[in-house]
Each structure stands twice: as structure tokens, then as C-alpha cells.
Amino acid sequence: MVRERVVSRAAPAPRLSCVTPEPGNSTMQPRVSLVTLGVADLARAVAFYRDGLGWPVSSVGGDGVAFFRTGGVILSLYPWSDLAADAGLAAVGPGSGFRGIALAHNVAGRDEVDAVLAEAVRAGATLLRSAHDAFWGGRSGYFADPDGHAWEIAWNPGFPFAADGSLILPD
Numbered sequence: 001m002v003r004e005r006v007v008s009r010a011a012p013a014p015r016l017s018c019v020t021p022e023p024g025n026s027t028m029q030p031r032v033s034l035v036t037l038g039v040a041d042l043a044r045a046v047a048f049y050r051d052g053l054g055w056p057v058s059s060v061g062g063d064g065v066a067f068f069r070t071g072g073v074i075l076s077l078y079p080w081s082d083l084a085a086d087a088g089l090a091a092v093g094p095g096s097g098f099r100g101i102a103l104a105h106n107v108a109g110r111d112e113v114d115a116v117l118a119e120a121v122r123a124g125a126t127l128l129r130s131a132h133d134a135f136w137g138g139r140s141g142y143f144a145d146p147d148g149h150a151w152e153i154a155w156n157p158g159f160p161f162a163a164d165g166s167l168i169l170p171d
Contacts, residue, residue, distance in 0.1 A: 032073055035103065038080035039147045042066065045077045048146050052123025071165045080147075102142070102150040108161055113139045116153045125151075 039045035046066045049055045055075075058067040064082065068075040084091035107113055113131045120143040121127050128150060131141035140154040159167045 034067075034074040034076055036076040036078050036083060037145075037147065037149050038083040039077050040080055041146075042077060042079055044146055048124050049075070049077070052125075053120065099148070099150070102152050104152040104154055106159065106161075106167060107153065107155050110139050110155050113141055113153050113155050117141045117143055120145075120151070120153075 037045070042064070046057065049066075049068055050057045055068045055070065058069060058074075061067050064079065066077045068077075078086075081091040105116065107116060117127065117131055124146055125143040128142035128144050129140075131139055131153070134140050134154075136156070137158065138154055138156040140152055142150055142152050144150055159169065162168050
């Protein structure tokens with residue numbers, strides 16, 4: 001089962017006060033439904049996630065987009081220039097360096113971090129940072145998919161999994 005991490009990798013923090021808007025007072029609910037990655041070569045990207053990592057691809061889509069079921073949030077792959085145009089941005093093209101975002105995949109056990117990183121590298125990913133014990137009490141490492149999108153693989157003992165595979169974020 002693919003388990004996505006949808007929260008930061010920080011150590012469990014002290015209880016914080018959280019203000020939830022009254023029902024009906026907010027149009028945007030606190031939810032991420034779909035993450036779209038701009039890719040240089042859609043066929044190569046689909047092959048990496050579907051064939052290399054074994055993720056289930058949806059029959060919805062077609063020649064110009066692919067959707068993957070990931071246990072809650074949908075991962076979408078879309079040509080880089082088309083995604084930029086859709087957002088009304090200049091398509092500068094895939095580049096190198098940090099892009100200001102990292103996707104994360106949490107695992108249930110410490111040793112799984114190393115195993116998932118190795119699987120990703122065998123599938124064609126580039127290892128960005130080897131698995132290491134983290135200052136926040138867990139273990140993590142990073143890889144980049146063939147289009148350079150950074151993925152953190154993390155085990156955080158402070159964020160256990162619920163029965164449905166989602167993370168439990170402490171209050």
C-alpha cells in the first residue's frame with residue numbers, strides 16, 4: 001500500500017491552538033486533493049512511476065496526462081510547458097537545483113527508508129541524500145525522479161499511521 005506523507009517532518013511539537021473556521025465560513029477546505037508534476041517527457045515519467053515503482057495508473061487521462069492512485073492524494077503527471085501555460089506562467093523548462101517543494105512518502109518502519117530509496121534508484125531515480133538518522137528522531141533520505149522532482153522518504157515515529165493508511169498528525 002502506498003502511504004503518502006502529507007505533513008512536515010518536524011518532531012512532534014507541543015500542543016498548539018488551532019482555529020477552525022465555522023462551517024460555511026470558508027470556501028476552501030483544509031485538503032489537498034491532487035498534486036500535479038510538470039514533466040519533460042510524459043512517457044518516461046509514466047514508466048518511472050508505473051513500471052519502476054509499481055504505482056497503479058488510472059485509465060482516466062490519455063495521451064496528455066496521467067493520474068496515479070496514491071492512497072488519498074492523486075498524483076498527476078502533465079507536460080511541463082502545458083502545465084505552465086495552464087497556470088498562466090512562463091515555461092522556463094525543467095532546470096536543476098531546488099524548486100522550493102519536496103514531496104514525501106512516509107513508511108511504517110526505520111529500515112523501510114533504505115529499501116524504498118534503493119527501489120527508487122533501481123527504477124531510475126537519482127539519490128539526492130542517503131538514508132540517515134534525522135535530528136527530529138526519525139530516519140529519512142531523498143531521491144529525485146527522472147524530471148528532478150525531490151521526494152523525501154521518511155520514517156517518523158511521532159506520526160503513526162491510521163487504519164486507512166493516512167498519517168495521524170498529533171493535536
